[in-house]
Amino acid sequence: MTREKIIQLVNQIFIEQFEIEPDQLTPEKRIFEDLALDSLDIVDLVTGLQQKFSIPLRENKDILEIRTLNDIYVLFEKLAAEHPDIVAKLNKEP
Amino acid sequence: MKPRIAITGAGIISALGNSRQEVYQKLLEDECPTRERDDWADQMYGTYQPFAAAVDLPVETAKTISRHFRRSMGNAALYATLAARDAVAESGLSKEALQSGRVGCIISSTVGSPGEIYASAMAVLRNELQDLSSCQFFKIVSHSSAFNVANFFGICGVQLSPCSACASALQSIGLAYEQIKLGHQDAIVAGGSDETTPIVLESFRFLNALAKNPDWSPSELSRPFAEDRCGLVCGDGAGIFVVEEWSHAQARQATILAEICGYATNCNGSQISQSDGASIAQCMRQALKDANLNPEDIDYVSAHATSTPSGDREEASAIREIFGDTVPVSSLKGHLGHTLGASGGLESAIILEMAKNDTIIPTKNLTRIAEDCAGLDHVTSSRPKRLRTVLKNCIAFGGVNATIIYRLADF
Structure with missing residues (x-):
């Protein structure tokens, strides 16, 4: 899965679920401070990412370390490398 | 001297409109919002033509409440917040007053949100609990309308929710009257809200309390005190007052709508x-x-x-x-x-x-x-x-x- 595809899927969550304008979604943006998410939103972010990528994340320790949008992109680049089957499925989606 | 209690603001959300003047005029013109709800039929038991006088709130109206507040609201809490916003605006209560601790919030509904309770039950049945929102609990608990409205305004006085089904709003307003008479608060945002869904209809239908007559149009079904009355029509909405101690309202030169x-x-x-x-x-x-x-x-x-x-x-x-x-x-x-x-x-x-x-x-x-x-x-x-x-x-x-x-x- 390309980084572009990961960015597209992650950003969809921020746009649809958190109603953030697309032009706000640049990699350096901090999730709490710049995008104004809070602890409840983070629970929903993890749920949204699980649904979008079909990867269980609740027990994933790396997810606790994300601070910026780019951290999410990088995490999913790593997860994509570990889960080629899921990547193949996602690549078929438009 | 017995304390006097004023109403200094009133907001509504209803199936006939969201301003008192507009709804009054429509009532005077004998308008009725009851209609068939074909879109609810698949949630009803057996073959049944549902009907209701339900609010159909445009998404753009809902989005006038920011996502941060809206995320924890089912429809009942959303209606309460929209109505409370109008009531507070009419009252002219300042942000400082609302957040002083001398203003409270007493709002209730039959349950927190029938629609969200149904969604939660379906998630359990489909083994999809992991997909529920972090705010699902906050949408369905009984005092959802009260804390959502309090949170929206930053109200930090008393927050109560005397949920009593169809007496919820009047008990809330009455409790606000008592709290202010006792001197506990200067003003209280008070009233009731509710949402009607297919499950709400079924609750009344099982008890044979829902109107039924295939020969009547939807607007003819509800006929209080009539010889041929045969049950109720479910509606929903919200009605919220700002209830205020009389001299407090006078001191800030608020318009008193009623006592x-x-x-x-x-x-x-x-x-x-x-x-x-x-x-x-x-x-x-x-x-x-x-x-x-x-x-x-x-x-x-x-x-x-x-x-x-x-x-x-x-x-x-x-x-x-x-x-x-x-x-x-x-x-x-x-x-x-x-x-x-x-x-x-x-x-x-x-x-x-x-x-x-x-x-x-x-x-x-x-x-x-x-x-x-x-x-x-x-x-x-x-x-x-x-x-x-x-x-x-x-x-x-x-x-x-x-x-x-x-x-x-x-x-």
């Missing part, structure tokens, strides 16, 4: 699903006593009457016992359906407009008055009348009664 001059609530202690005329009469007597008024001082009774055979009979007998046929009586549920936990607030807000326009809205579809509801001065067509003092009833499952008496002129 709450009496309140009582009781229960019948014997029936959870049936109304009981004796306890309804007792509740009205207690409210009159609290207001230091006599029956002849009341200019109009806004009945709870939902169009069920036994409920209307019992309330009519109570009104007849106290007022005879000397006081005009009508029920707004012929037009609006039964807006459940919102009804006491929403209908009280319409009373403000009736008083402003010196006109009583009649009971819709009341062409033949039932024998067991006779002996009252039923208002069957709009009637010019100066409304100085009005008595409002709400009656609920659980055997609950609530009565508020409003003074609307000559303060």
Whole structure:
């Protein structure tokens, strides 16, 4: 899965679920401070990412370390490398 | 000296519109929002044509509440917040006052959100609990409307939610009146909200309380006090007041819309699903006593009457016992359906407009008055009348009664 595809899927969550304008979604943006998410939103972010990528994340320790949008992109680049089957499925989606 | 309690703001969300003036005008023109809900049929038991007088809120209206606040709201809490925003704006209460700790929030509904309870149940049945929102709990708990409104304004005084099904709004307003009389708060955002869904319809349908007559159009189904009444129509919405200590309102030169001059609530202690005329009469007597008024001082009774055979009979007998046929009586549920936990607030807000326009809205579809509801001065067509003092009833499952008496002129 390309980084572009990961960015597209992650950003969809921020746009649809958190109603953030697309032009706000640049990699350096901090999730709490710049995008104004809070602890409840983070629970929903993890749920949204699980649904979008079909990867269980609740027990994933790396997810606790994300601070910026780019951290999410990088995490999913790593997860994509570990889960080629899921990547193949996602690549078929438009 | 007995403290006096004012109403300084009133907001509504209803299936007929979201401003008091607009809804009053539509009621005067005999409009009824009840319609068939084909889109609900697949959630109903068996083959059934659902109908309701439900709010159809545009997404853009909902989005005037920011996502941060909206995320924890089911529809009942959303309606409450939108109505409260209008009520607070009309009252002119400042942000500083709202957040001073001297302003509270008392709002309730039948349950937190029937729609979100259904969504949660479906997630359990589909083994999709992991997909539920972090805010699902906050949407379905019973005091959802109260804390969502308090949170929206930053209110940090008392927060209560006396959920009592269809008496929820009137009990909330009455409790606000009591809290302020006791000196605990200067003002309280108070009222009720509710949402109707297929499951709500089924709850009444199982009890044979939902109107049913295939020969009548949707707008003819709700007919309080009528000979051929056969059940209620479910509606929803919100009605929220700013209730305020009189001198506090005067000191900031707020416009006083009405005075709450009496309140009582009781229960019948014997029936959870049936109304009981004796306890309804007792509740009205207690409210009159609290207001230091006599029956002849009341200019109009806004009945709870939902169009069920036994409920209307019992309330009519109570009104007849106290007022005879000397006081005009009508029920707004012929037009609006039964807006459940919102009804006491929403209908009280319409009373403000009736008083402003010196006109009583009649009971819709009341062409033949039932024998067991006779002996009252039923208002069957709009009637010019100066409304100085009005008595409002709400009656609920659980055997609950609530009565508020409003003074609307000559303060």
